[in-house]
Amino acid sequence: MTTEICLFTADLRLHDNPVLHAAVRGADSVVPLFVYDRGVRDAGFAAPNRRAFLADCLADLDAGLRARGGRLVVREGEVVREVCTLARRTGARAVHVAAGSSGYAQRREERLRAALAEQDRLLHVHEAVTTVLPPGEVLPQGKDHFAVFTPYFRRWTATAPRETVPLPRSVHVPDSAVSHRLEDRADVSGTSPGLAKGGEKEARRRLTRWLGEPLDGYAEHADELDGAPTSRLSPHLHFGTLSPIEVAARARESGSPGAEPFVRQVAWRDFNHQVLAARPAAAHEDYRPRQDHWRRAEEEAEAWRAGRTGFPVVDAAMRQLRHEGWMPGRARLLVASFFSKTLYLDWRLGARHFLDLLVDGDVANNQLNWQWAAGTGTDTRPGRVLNPLTQSKRFDPDGSYVRRWVPELGGLRRPAVHEPWRLSGAERSRLDYPEPLVDLSEGLARFRRARGLE
Template sequence: MRVHVVLFTSDLRVHDHPPLRAALTAADAVVPLFVRDTGVAGFLAANREAFLADCLRDLDAGLRERGGRLVVRSGAVVDEVAKVVTETDACAVHVAGGVSAYAHRREDRLRDTLRRLGCDLVAHDGVVTCVPPGAVTPDARDHFAVFTPYHRHWARHGPRAVVRAPRAVRVPDGVGGEVLPERADVAGVSPGLAEGGERAGRALLTSWLRSGIGAYEDRHDDLAGDATSRLSPHLHFGTIGPVEAAHRARAAGGPGAEAFVRQLAWRDFHHQVLAARPDAAHADYRTQHDHWRRAPREVEAWQEGRTGYPVVDAAMRQLRHEGWMHNRGRLLTASFLVKTLYVDWRVGARHFLSLLVDGDVANNQLNWQWMAGTGTDSRPNRVLNPLTQAKRYDPDGAYVRRWVPELADVEGSAVHTPWKAAGLDRAALGDYPDPIVHLPDGLARFKRARNLD
């Protein structure tokens, strides 16, 4: 019997899954395998670990509906895959191509090990991104450093066709695995963390396409309106394929759909940057020669949502409660840390990764660098004023009142400047802090640091 192994990584679905389809086409039986990789244990923060547990249980259910099952093991990925290959005499292993330095090293080691076992490694592009990194490049360079020209080429290239889900999955007898993990076994999970898994992701995508995408272009920055898709965790874990999401959005049509697909292109853009420059995960893509401040008390206030700027604090509290933050909130909280407080972007990136369920090295690190002005932004010295941002994207203060209960009784836009309250009105705010920095002082400090004054 000809056996192939399908190594699931960040593609935890049965729909639109080229590695699974290829293995089922070529083999008599497949081993759907997920390895709980001890090499990335430190990266798997509580929220992502809990969401992953949901995803694995749902993937197993989807495979069982088709006569198969998911085999879960723990350890070093290369060692565990080699064991399964030896146990089943598999002749090929299929995996989605990755972009990080770790993914590349894993793939190289896996290919070398499998070669010694007489087994092929087949890496499939266009599984975790719409357009594979390196598929579109500028003349004489290995990647695009500016989004706009990348997007033009990306749109012309287009994603591949969607692969239909299999009707049947046959798994060889005798392949053992571990008990599937459960969310309830994970400590420190954000209380408002969303449900994971392919079924939840597909239901969310269908609902979004039916009732949300039409208004996306006009409302995606509306903090209180919460009008984004919230699909980022499912894209990160691959419970929704970006190719299928792009095709279905375009089928829906309209300006909202085009704006949403543009965000998928941004995601691909960051992946192609990281694939070409793996060190951008921890080093400046374009250095500004910053001498960042060490400000532990201010960083702690930022992390806890106690900066005294309500819109910043609301976004940081949403992050802690949900393991997710509105994209506009991510931009303004990042600007506040790196530009107003002038603290290293890596400090913020680490904190986000400790909580974000959609914490992705390419998108998280490169978005942080974009905001810090050390990445691909063509305007490296832009500063987002939190009061201006609040007035524009939370004009009546509904978002702030939702997440900062100390200010729940402050009416209208006054909620954004609680330090202006006096007497009994200020006392009614309890221990909500005054601003930890005056915005003009922060701006002046940043300009001095970047030699802009």
């Protein structure tokens, strides 16, 4: 009887999973394995919100495997050691895993390949599992990645993705595959009160609901901050409880007017992954250095984290992040611009705070979107600054987003809800709300001087 290992990483699903499909097809028995990676924990990436969401995902994956006669095997420790130990114990001849984009994932793959080779075992790395197109699938002439999104998107759109693979009908797991206990969401402390539920079942329910009426309004209302038609599928794409190929295909098949703008955002995700795969150091180094001498102002950084900057839309977004472990894309851009350009603080500090809280905290998308906002990444207009007052009036015109997340301002109407500093002294004194952290014109001038734009 032959045995192979399916090593789950960021592909915690049964639908359209080439890793699981290949392992089931290639052997009599399969070890569906997830390793609580000690390297991820030690690097500070096992944040409470993602741990809790992961617990949901693994429990759902285990239930799906059990419905097919199998079970999820979980281990904890250093991934290469745990995989090799289990391969020896079960006699597995090969290991299947999804390709990763980060430098950490690439190095882990190299170590695993070498360690398995010493045991005369094979490693099969499957592309296009966590993205629609694998990094490097489309390339500009003479370069190893696209640095500008628009030409990448043209090529991305013109390139057919791989075919989806079917659900496994049955999964036989050898008795020798000993599992540790699955972590439960209740085991995790320090999570956001409004953290969403994880798992493939929940992901598919959300996708089906999204492909109805909400998607229709996406093109026109996607950037609105309160009540916008937002899929909230990013955590499920991050953990792989949904196939991005299936998401894009089903959106297009819906015929909705919002389908193509939504699919464009899926392509942005692929774009960031192909940048990171080619430039792993961009996770912590400027993709395009601007010779910045970032300010050091911890009190200002802490006010930003706490949602006490005195700019209502910024504070609303930061409080939503703390409460839900998520915020809309437009909110992410404006608070990142405020942090890195208006306050002129190092984007890495802001990106770290996002990774501490975001349930969809993805190294490729988080770090590279932060660099885009900071003007050190792939933005073709690196000097642009998002004015929080302008953004608030445009994307939260009636102030409902601010009132929802900044209750101190709940009784204010326009325009005071956007700019409470314009109230009279007596009115302002009754608000438990701080003065603006910075004068916007002074912040802009400081940034432009620092970047040599004046």
